[in-house]
Amino acid sequence: MPGTMKPCPLIFKPIFKPRIWGGRKIQTRLDKPLPPNVNIGESWELADLENDQSVVASGPMEGRTLRELLAEWGDDSLGGIPLFEERFPLLIKYLDAREHLSVQVHPDAALAAQLGGSVRVKNEAWYIVEADADGCIYRGLVDGVTPDQFKKALSDGRVEKLLNRIPVRAGDAYYLPSGTVHALGGGVLVAEVQTPSDTTYRVYDWDRVDQATGQPRELHIDEAMRCINFGDQNIEGEERSHVASVWTTITRLVTCESFIIERVRMVEGLDQDIPYEQLVVWMVLEGRAVVSWDDGKSRLDVSRGDTVLIPAGANQCRLQTETDCVWIEVTIPKA
Secondary structure, three states, X not given: OOOOOOOOOEEEOOEEEEEEEEXXXXXXXXXXXXXXXXXEEEEEEEOEOOOOEOEEOOOOOOOOEHHHHHHHHOHHHHOOOOOEOOEOOOEEEEEEEOOOOOEEEOOOXXXXXXXXXXXXXXOEEEEEEEEOOOOEEEEEEOOOOOHHHHHHHHHHOOHHHHEEEEEOOOOOEEEXXXXXXXXXXXXXXXXXXXXXXXXXXXXXXXXXXXXXXXXXXXXXXXXXXXXXXXXXXXXXXXXXXXXXXXXXXXXXXXXXXXXXXXXXXXXXXXXXXXXXXXXXXXXXXXXXXXXXXXXXXXXXXXXXXXXXXXXXXXXXXXXXXXXOEEEEEEEOOOO
16 A cells, blocks of 8 residues: 555546446547447546445556545545545536436435435536537426326326426536436436435336346336425525636536535636635536646646546645636535
């Protein structure tokens, strides 16, 4: 095991997830080389779950897992942000929906605690990276839908009429708190930020048949019905605000108890300190830049498709943009 080293900016190897609904946009739009002849639905950029551990891609920490570094660096990783059930408090992904995802829902904290085991609350948000002309998401129910109406629509194959369909375009952002029934529409590529949970209950799958098995995919209707919010469908946390200068524009997209998401635009030729005292994650969508630290002795080249973790205790970090850049910046609110 390598000796202890100070916290530093890191890029991890993506964990690719083949999905029945996946495509190839994670490669064509984000420059991530995918395995051939496989539809990849998800690229997990930062993960600290039982069966999925992000591994550092290069540099002096190459081969180390996110879990190992959290244990070694302690609060120098997080800067006062608590772990989430003893794990890294975010799960960061890209999703490429060549077809509609299943209509699904995730448990809230109370139900997750009741069910126990690896069941965890799952609050998430989507930033639309790219969308076809008819791209959409489904989020929440139309006004007044009751559990009985919803169950009948499931049995009749007419559940889509009860879902709130939202046309989307690149640059949109949507918060999906646990309990919100939802589905990502076909032709949409998103950056997903969520709490570290892989608990998903499928309630409807568009009558799709898995070609590998010749059978429909498993549904979890009883569990989903316990999770779905049939009350007020209004979702807070999407109020936008902007801070602009000659060099930079920062747009607040989502604010919730689990994370804060902002879109950052920086022009070519910027050279400035990175002033954070807590962890920050950058999902780079456009451009090239260099992150340096330790008085410029160490550097990390970043470009489109990279997800960069900057620990709270990283020393004297500095950013230099080589082109105009756009990234999604994720932080966690302190209690």
